[in-house]
Amino acid sequence: MGVSDTQPSAIERFGLRMATIVENVMPSPFLFAIILSYLVFLAGILVEGNGPVEMVGFWYDGFWAFLTFAMQMTLILMTGFVIAYHPRVNDLIVKLASVPNSGKGAAALVGAFAMAIAWLHWGLSLILGAIFAREMGKAAHERGIDVHYPILCVAGYMGLGLTWHWGLSGSAPLQINTPGNAFIEQGILDGVVGTSMTIFSPYALLLTVTSTLFGAAMLYLLAPTGDRARGIAHYVDESELFDAAADGGSDAAPAEPDEQVSDIVESDTIADRLNNSRILGGIIGLTGVLMVVSQLLAGGLDAWTLNLVNFMFLFGGLLIYLRPQHYREKFGEAAGAAAGIILLFPFFAGIQGMMNASGLSQTLADALFAVSTPQTFPIVAWITGSVVNVFVPSGGGEWIVLGPSVIEAANNLGVPVGKATIAYAVGDAHTNLLNPFWALPLLAITGVKAREMFGYAIAMLLLLVPFLAVALTVIPY
DSSP, X not given: OOOOOSOOOHXXXXXXXXXXXXXXXXXXXXXXXHHHHHHHHHHHHHTTOOOHHHHHHHHHHHHTTTHHHHHHHHHHHHHHHHHHTSHHHHHHHHHHTTSOSSHHHHHHHHHHHHHHHHHHOHHHHHHHHHHHHHHHHHHHHHHXXXXXXXXXXXXXXXXXXXXXXXXXXXXXXXXXXXXTOHHHHTTSOSSOOOGGGTTTXXXXXXXXXXXXXXXXXXXXXXXOOGGGOOOGGGTSOGGGTTOGGGGTSSOSSOOOHHHHHHTTOOSOOHHHHHHTOHHHHHHHHHHHHHHHHHHHHHHGGGGOOHHHHHHHHHHHHHHHHOOHHXXXXXXXXXXXXXXXXXXXXXXXXXXXHHHHHHTHHHHHHHHHHTTOOTTTHHHHHHHHHHHHHHHOOOHHHHHHHHHHHHHHHHHHHTOOHHHHHHHHHHHHHHGGGTOOGGGHHXXXXXXXXXXXXXXXXXHHHHHHHHHHHHHHHHSOO
């Protein structure tokens, strides 16, 4: 690695300072969840006047309240993982990693890639972003490029930290577009709010483009260079760098699906033929994809719901892999990436249970919306989503609780529900850069610790604040 003979810029110094602070004080994601649980527990007692026994009851009731949604989120993550680790997809990532010639360019490219993919599928972005960050770190190590590995990891996480919630797998926009959703049942909405008014609105599309460009530019400016950059070998043992098992895959150079399956088939039984039949897998996969197409043809873009997203990626993945046995085995590998989420999701659901039942969520929303105007409402919705997401990093779970307040306030102020939903979604995504919950699979793939990368994540969060405040206000709906 080279030696830096230039002084770091103000933004680079800011990132280095935040990284030093966070590395010294940030707990593990699991302990982070436990600390937040106690903070909300105390707030429910001190602010809302609930008793300790009541708060424990709220916590327990909330602990199991969102099992259906948890399964939906796990499926999104696992289907994204399986597609991301297809050999041809992985080969493309390796080729892209050879493009940048500087550490700053590497950070910007990984970030732009992760943010663009997140608009399509947040689970796919989380896994592909992590793989791309690791492969970029390896490529830089081989080529002698000064690149700071923690900021590559933050760049790979930027899809979850910025663009995912107003994309094709965004929880809040898809929930209000689901027939018979809770908001319709409660009389808050007269009918579904189609994705043409949320995800595919000019407001959301222009926000996606400008956010991706601004985010990539900030990553470029934040990235340390020269002797200030610590490469992947500083965080991952060099002997493991080219061991694909450490990458979450099964082979250093991923074999073609036919080659991987050939070692499995030891006998020519009927069961083996069925388990590894490309024809059978192709028929099942194609049937599912055609069902998605028929739903979209019948309902247009407004047919794009959370269940349809999962359905499409589940059967689309089978169509890519073809052999059912091979596809099932890849899901087995994906289970490891989802383990942290499965563990922590009930704890954050318990936090949400306390916030909802104690009245904390409603008090927070009412206080913020009471001071909003039609002009400031998008910023208020963004702040509301940001604050609550720190305690409950579940976009759909939060929206179930706070969505009614957001929609009612928007209606009272004459703000389009679609615009209000997107503004809230921006806040929900934004503070993922503070809470390490959704970074768990990325941490496993990249080999870094949360405290080693979240200083730069928090620096990105703060740098995005003025941009988002302006963009949410001035972009036309």
